[in-house]
Amino acid sequence: MSTQPVAAESAVAEAADDGRHRTAVPLLAIEDLGVEFRTRSGTVHALEHISFTVGKGETVGVVGESGSGKSVLFYAVLGILDAAGRVTGGRATFGGLDLTRARPDELEEIRGREAAMIFQNPRVALNPIRKVGLQIEDVLARHTSTVSADLRRRAIEALAAVRIPDPERRYHAYPFELSGGLCQRIMIAIALACSPSLLVADEPTTGLDVTTQAAVMDLISDLARTRNMATVLITHDLGLAAEYCDRIVVMHAGHVVEVAPTAQLFSNPRHPYTAKLIATTPHGSTSLRSLAAIPGNLPDLRRSDLPPCRFSERCERVQPGCSEPGLRLTEVAPRHQVACRVLS
Ligand SMILES: Nc1ncnc2c1ncn2[C@@H]1O[C@H](COP(=O)(O)OP(=O)(O)OP(=O)(O)O)[C@@H](O)[C@H]1O
Numbered sequence: 001m002s003t004q005p006v007a008a009e010s011a012v013a014e015a016a017d018d019g020r021h022r023t024a025v026p027l028l029a030i031e032d033l034g035v036e037f038r039t040r041s042g043t044v045h046a047l048e049h050i051s052f053t054v055g056k057g058e059t060v061g062v063v064g065e066s067g068s069g070k071s072v073l074f075y076a077v078l079g080i081l082d083a084a085g086r087v088t089g090g091r092a093t094f095g096g097l098d099l100t101r102a103r104p105d106e107l108e109e110i111r112g113r114e115a116a117m118i119f120q121n122p123r124v125a126l127n128p129i130r131k132v133g134l135q136i137e138d139v140l141a142r143h144t145s146t147v148s149a150d151l152r153r154r155a156i157e158a159l160a161a162v163r164i165p166d167p168e169r170r171y172h173a174y175p176f177e178l179s180g181g182l183c184q185r186i187m188i189a190i191a192l193a194c195s196p197s198l199l200v201a202d203e204p205t206t207g208l209d210v211t212t213q214a215a216v217m218d219l220i221s222d223l224a225r226t227r228n229m230a231t232v233l234i235t236h237d238l239g240l241a242a243e244y245c246d247r248i249v250v251m252h253a254g255h256v257v258e259v260a261p262t263a264q265l266f267s268n269p270r271h272p273y274t275a276k277l278i279a280t281t282p283h284g285s286t287s288l289r290s291l292a293a294i295p296g297n298l299p300d301l302r303r304s305d306l307p308p309c310r311f312s313e314r315c316e317r318v319q320p321g322c323s324e325p326g327l328r329l330t331e332v333a334p335r336h337q338v339a340c341r342v343l344s
């Protein structure tokens with residue numbers, strides 16, 4: 001077993017070596033990223049030493065319990081952390097630009113055009129008092145050179161591309177007139193209007209019934225394939241990630257604990273937390289049973305005495321060495337990294 005920590009270069013090389021990537025070039029390289037929030041009750045150490053890559057055209061799942069930092073990670077990457085949050089270190093290189101040091105105008109240019117995000121709650125993310133067709137036009141007008149005479153046609157095409165029935169009529173609808181599934185499709189249409197090379201889909205199927213969930217996921221996956229668009233699927237649902245993702249990043253309490261190609265993660269999970277997650281996912285189902293089956297809770301991220309392994313206080317395999325500082329993701333097999341002193 002190699003014990004090389006995942007450095008910037010090896011993270012990129014790991015993506016470049018990936019035989020399952022549709023192309024070999026990493027589009028996004030997150031390296032040693034940290035984020036904290038200053039709050040009245042203390043500093044929340046929300047993310048620490050986050051490192052992984054997303055290749056062009058690749059679909060990467062980011063899974064973990066509620067509060068593990070999945071959303072905050074991509075808010076930090078896209079420069080939309082709220083005012084209490086700040087990046088404490090590291091980089092997120094997208095198309096050659098470190099987004100953590102990019103100017104607001106550079107970030108504005110990238111968001112919506114090059115990298116788009118579908119937020120956790122589509123009804124909140126959509127403007128409730130603007131027709132959905134006009135919301136798509138707004139994005140096209142801001143981020144593309146579409147002339148005003150063509151905006152409406154392009155917006156209707158965008159609605160048709162996400163298979164919204166009767167797009168000419170739906171163009172005039174307000175979000176409250178549409179079902180949850182249709183609102184989610186509108187969010188996808190807005191996100192994809194400018195043909196981004198990266199789509200971050202944050203729990204895109206939460207709150208939808210099972211049939212609509214499958215339709216939305218199939219739509220995202222078809223569009224990603226036909227446009228060679230990289231996709232990050234943020235989800236609690238390990239089964240969903242297994243079905244749609246090339247690789248999976250497992251997060252726990254603000255750390256990445258394991259990264260592996262999907263089949264390898266399921267056949268040979270190395271981190272005790274990943275092994276527990278898989279054990280609590282019913283076989284053949286796409287829904288994660290209660291994560292309460294994993295003993296203990298996430299530690300309070302405001303603690304000043306957080307251990308190097310934030311899973312150690314829940315881990316059945318904990319050893320004295322687990323409290324030694326310097327824990328990092330380590331290559332345990334080709335393209336398979338784990339942050340654990342006691343490899344399972
Ligand atoms: N504005 C904020 N102020 C303080 N702490 C915050 C803020 N936003 C997020 N956090 C904290 O950062 C951590 C990560 O939150 P995040 O929303 O990224 O989790 P998540 O994995 O996306 O959870 P979920 O699955 O519920 O969406 C949590 O401990 C959360 O309390």
Ligand SMILES: [Mg+2]
Nearest residue numbers: 070071072120
């Ligand atoms: Mg979230």
